[in-house]
Amino acid sequence: MKERIKDLLLGFGLLAVGVVALLTIRIPVQQTRISSGAKLTYATLPKIYSWILILLVCLYMAKVVFAIWKDRAAEKRPIGGDEPKESAPEIAYSSQKVILLRTIGTVIIVLAYVLLLEHLHFFILTILFLFVLFFVYGQRSILKITAVSICGGTVFYILFIHILKLPI
Amino acid sequence: MVEGLLGAFISILAPFNLILLFIGTGLGILVGALPGLSSPMAIIVLLPLTYSMETLPAFLTMIGVYVGTKLGGSYPAILLRTPGTPAGACTALDGYPMAQRGEPGLALGYATMGSTFGGFFGWILAVTCVPLLSSIAVKSSNADIALIGILGLIMVSAFVRGSTLRGLIGVVLGLLIATVGLDPIQTTSRFTFGYYNLMSGIPFAAALVGFFGIAVVLSDIKMMGRPSHLVTSRLNLALPKWKDLIARWQCILIGGLYGTGIGAIPGVGAEVSPWIAYATIRNKSKTPEQFGSGIAEGILTPEATNNANTGGTMIPMLALGIPGDGSTAIMLGAMVLHGLEPGVMLMKNSSDIVYGILVGILLSTFFMFLISWQAIRYFVLILRFDRSWLFPFILIFATLGAFLTMNTTFPVFIAITFGLIGYIFESRKFPVVTVVLGIILGPIIEQNIRLALALSKNDWYTFVATWPRKVMVAAILGLLAYEIYKGLTTKS
Numbered sequence: 001m002k003e004r005i006k007d008l009l010l011g012f013g014l015l016a017v018g019v020v021a022l023l024t025i026r027i028p029v030q031q032t033r034i035s036s037g038a039k040l041t042y043a044t045l046p047k048i049y050s051w052i053l054i055l056l057v058c059l060y061m062a063k064v065v066f067a068i069w070k071d072r073a074a075e076k077r078p079i080g081g082d083e084p085k086e087s088a089p090e091i092a093y094s095s096q097k098v099i100l101l102r103t104i105g106t107v108i109i110v111l112a113y114v115l116l117l118e119h120l121h122f123f124i125l126t127i128l129f130l131f132v133l134f135f136v137y138g139q140r141s142i143l144k145i146t147a148v149s150i151c152g153g154t155v156f157y158i159l160f161i162h163i164l165k166l167p168i
Numbered sequence: 169m170v171e172g173l174l175g176a177f178i179s180i181l182a183p184f185n186l187i188l189l190f191i192g193t194g195l196g197i198l199v200g201a202l203p204g205l206s207s208p209m210a211i212i213v214l215l216p217l218t219y220s221m222e223t224l225p226a227f228l229t230m231i232g233v234y235v236g237t238k239l240g241g242s243y244p245a246i247l248l249r250t251p252g253t254p255a256g257a258c259t260a261l262d263g264y265p266m267a268q269r270g271e272p273g274l275a276l277g278y279a280t281m282g283s284t285f286g287g288f289f290g291w292i293l294a295v296t297c298v299p300l301l302s303s304i305a306v307k308s309s310n311a312d313i314a315l316i317g318i319l320g321l322i323m324v325s326a327f328v329r330g331s332t333l334r335g336l337i338g339v340v341l342g343l344l345i346a347t348v349g350l351d352p353i354q355t356t357s358r359f360t361f362g363y364y365n366l367m368s369g370i371p372f373a374a375a376l377v378g379f380f381g382i383a384v385v386l387s388d389i390k391m392m393g394r395p396s397h398l399v400t401s402r403l404n405l406a407l408p409k410w411k412d413l414i415a416r417w418q419c420i421l422i423g424g425l426y427g428t429g430i431g432a433i434p435g436v437g438a439e440v441s442p443w444i445a446y447a448t449i450r451n452k453s454k455t456p457e458q459f460g461s462g463i464a465e466g467i468l469t470p471e472a473t474n475n476a477n478t479g480g481t482m483i484p485m486l487a488l489g490i491p492g493d494g495s496t497a498i499m500l501g502a503m504v505l506h507g508l509e510p511g512v513m514l515m516k517n518s519s520d521i522v523y524g525i526l527v528g529i530l531l532s533t534f535f536m537f538l539i540s541w542q543a544i545r546y547f548v549l550i551l552r553f554d555r556s557w558l559f560p561f562i563l564i565f566a567t568l569g570a571f572l573t574m575n576t577t578f579p580v581f582i583a584i585t586f587g588l589i590g591y592i593f594e595s596r597k598f599p600v601v602t603v604v605l606g607i608i609l610g611p612i613i614e615q616n617i618r619l620a621l622a623l624s625k626n627d628w629y630t631f632v633a634t635w636p637r638k639v640m641v642a643a644i645l646g647l648l649a650y651e652i653y654k655g656l657t658t659k660s
Binding site: 164 | 341386390556581591595614
């Protein structure tokens, strides 16, 4: 049931995308610089895509709602009826809370890395980035992660700055 | 064709190019051997390194990775019963039992030989078909190109794994994302919301980094902390005898044909073809009950199919500008970054690159064999590493790859956004490759539709004016109707 609800939520999200696209494409942002007598204007295809997306998502959500209704009907059946089949759980080696924290942590750390790239030296920042991520991902030997972070940072620095001469 | 190939050979034989091809192939085997990492991710990681390279060396590196991952995926499949890539799953059926029987080196040997011969087979067909198809495609008009693009997208959503309805939604979403930026004909801004950075559209490379780099890391976080499987024995490759290989020529032929043929269908990718080839060879066998117990045919066939795929996917990519799978989708994006124009004019305008890529596949297949023959034990040792050590490095490559597309933080925000979108999509079983293909083909389709209408003075009949166009329109409508019917009637 939880999975169906998640499908429905994603459906609502996609529906919102389609509706917003349809509404915002109508707003005349600026006058067209090149006028033409063409049947297809700048807004035609985005409108078509938006409508098709809305239609497809409605179909998708209708299927999900139907599946939820079937699951509920199956739950209400007397004992001895067919049990709704649950898909096999995926193998995970950490708890759900840890996985969620690591996922959020990854996004925040990557954002921080990028925002600080213009303020801190690439070498120092990369070492810090690696160190923090190794720790977030469950490595606990401080000596080991410090060593790997410094080696990794050095390799990246030499590779990107000295060999490839990229403007970081 | 022969002149083109010879010219490409001469270019590639430069030491720098050979070294890059060799390193790329080794990296590909390494990446393929690690469950959770994939060829698209490895190519994305390489993107920032290729920015400062010339076009041909950049693509040779990517081709090396692409070819290498096909064989690398068989190592954990045979040794651990855990395929390194989805395409390697079929190899585990007979590879693992053979390894358990005390013949891991021989199992790896059969996998190596199957991959090598399959790769050569796919290359021969690609070299034959690409110039032929290109010579037909270059005569096509705007209407033809638009219809080819639409047909390609419909085929992707028809054949991709999982629900066809989800595939169609992904495609349309990708098409909508591709409209962000300035309209190509009237130069009106669409969906920019006043942001200057969005005027040139969504940075394509950043979107790819998000989908194939960040999204995969986020999805695989749950696999961290996996107890390392002990691969302690010093493995050496045991190449099978020639007479054993020749006796099983049908495995390589069937694997090669299925791999190239199915690989040439856009969007299908390498996951399906090994299973179809395996089922075919089992049905033809006089002893089908032995399949699954560790026989050579069960390893040779899927591995030949996997590497023949590399030739197959090149056919639509190089001739029509339609990617065969996620890796070729990234390569198409890399072409744009290097100033090439993927599509029906690629062979005409950049034949040196096309032949260079084709020759690169051949040489990379040869390097793959050499590396596997001489250094397999070192690659096998990498299977001990936990993802928690590897993913931070991958994230740095991905982040810098996105940053360096515009030298600002904006594309990184795009990469993170698309990474989250890709993560959510994959968790709900939406195939991300359909969104990527929609983003790539959207501008091509729109521009050609509008040009075709402008040239025909707004006459829609132009799209059915010739027999090839009528056939394509009929195929599009037929596939659409079939997909919608299938989507409504199959369980989600």
